[in-house]
Amino acid sequence: MTTLPDFRLETHFSKWEFKAKYHMTASDAESISLRDLLAMATPDQREAFEGMWLGYTETWGAPDLRETIATTYAEQSAANILCFAGASEGIFAANTVLLDKDSHAIVVTPNYQSHETLPVAICEATGVPLDPEDGWSLDIDRVAAAIRPNTRLMTINFPHNPTGTILPSDRYEALIALCRKHGIYILHDEIFNGLGQTATQHLPFIADVYERGLSLNVMSKSYGLPGLRIGWIACQDADVLSKMERMKHYLSICNSGPSERLTRIALDNRQALLARNCAIVDENLPKWEAFFSRYPDLFDWRRPDGSCMAFPRYKGPEGVEEFCRRLVEESGVLLLPGTIYKSDLGPTPPDRFRLGFGRTGLDAGLAALDAHIMRNRA
Ligand SMILES: Cc1ncc(COP(=O)(O)O)c(C=O)c1O
Structure with a gap:
């Protein structure tokens, strides 16, 4: 096996995931605490966990x-x-x-x-x-x-x-x-x-x-x-x-x-956990759609089939890489520019970004994103 290159996505997350104020690009659904998970355990499962x-x-x-x-x-x-x-x-x-x-x-x-x-x-x-x-x-x-x-x-x-x-x-x-x-x-x-x-x-x-x-x-x-x-x-x-x-x-x-x-x-x-996480997606998707409908000149949006991710197009003149860089540095909003997904096996779209909508607390992030765009338009 030859040497593996840097893992672009994970390198980007190493830099920003725990530093950015608003993580708007997560591919994982909202987590729960150990306490909440243990509250779902039967008495025997709890004993097996604590006494293991x-x-x-x-x-x-x-x-x-x-x-x-x-x-x-x-x-x-x-x-x-x-x-x-x-x-x-x-x-x-x-x-x-x-x-x-x-x-x-x-x-x-x-x-x-x-x-x-x-x-x-x-x-x-x-x-x-x-x-x-x-x-x-x-x-x-x-x-x-x-x-x-x-x-x-x-x-x-x-x-x-x-x-x-x-x-x-x-x-x-x-x-x-x-x-x-x-x-x-x-x-x-x-x-x-x-x-x-x-x-x-x-x-x-x-x-x-x-x-x-x-x-x-x-x-x-x-x-x-x-x-x-x-x-x-x-x-x-x-x-x-x-x-x-x-x-x-x-x-x-x-x-x-x-x-x-x-x-x-x-x-x-599992059914309860999946139902809870799908309900978060149900709540978040319309909020993103309302956001995109405010900026038809800046974004092309298509509702994804599944998961908690989408890959919309950014149409601003500075390009998606610069948009995402300034967004996280100036306003603390983390998105993933499509360049992270570039491939050595063929062209990938240069103008997309990944967003995630499986986490709670979306409103504050969307407000920061709105404010960033308005500031840059002013
Ligand atoms: C498609 C895909 N496969 C695998 C992984 C890695 O998952 P894990 O964190 O469980 O190793 C990820 C993480 O983002 C992913 O998006």
Whole structure:
């Protein structure tokens, strides 16, 4: 593997996430306190958490937790689940286990950077762009054209970071059929599944519908609990799972035991947590839409299909990079300029920015954004 480049998005967040007054670009839903999570626990779960032994835990993840995770799928059992320290570790393990220098990978652009830079560090990779003129959707014919005899992995992510797109189900089925025909694994980053406006229709998990599918999920986003650092991959392929388990020995070795107990409590209450987070999206989206309707000359807005993110266009003369820079430096409002999402595998739109609407307290941030724009117009 060649040296990995800086992770632009995470580098930007390292600088600003805890410094900016108004975080308006988060991809995670509003979190809750440890106290509030423990209030959902049964007496036995509370005792198990407080009395737990703080030694190493099983690399695969606690057996009862894997069983609970399996119930979030239609067809999976605990044996098909491998836990990770967040989604990021799962992305690393999947790419390093499935790819070698002779393989080829296909990724969509724009993307969460590790989905691109990890395959690129290992082997040849082709980017297939999502098309803004087609609702940011994926053209399956373009994927077919990118396939080579040595293509081993296709990575997708719906709802998609940063556009919030959900692939139409007929295209999802066509993609699976295509990959099945060529023996290609699909790593589906499904970490925003369940999040969006209430009653949003999400795709079936890839592990349930494809024998070479790797379903990546985590507590970080739809559940709003990134501090737990518990993620997992569900997969029907026992050999791939076992190789990733051995890769994990080089990474975190095992999960944090207390986090495993807390994740079990959260997943036992998953419907309530997801309903609460979707309700936050329901409340926030119309506020953003009202904001954009005040500035038709500055922004092009399209309502996303799912998640708590969107990727609108900024039309001001100074460009989106400068707009976002001044916004955070002068007014403390953090957005992500689309340049963070630039790809080495093809052009990405230069005039977009990511916003997030899964957090509470949006009004104060929108007021600061309004004030910033008015000040600059005066
Ligand atoms: C699409 C996507 N995948 C993976 C991750 C990493 O998730 P985690 O913080 O659980 O490692 C993120 C984080 O923003 C993401 O947006």
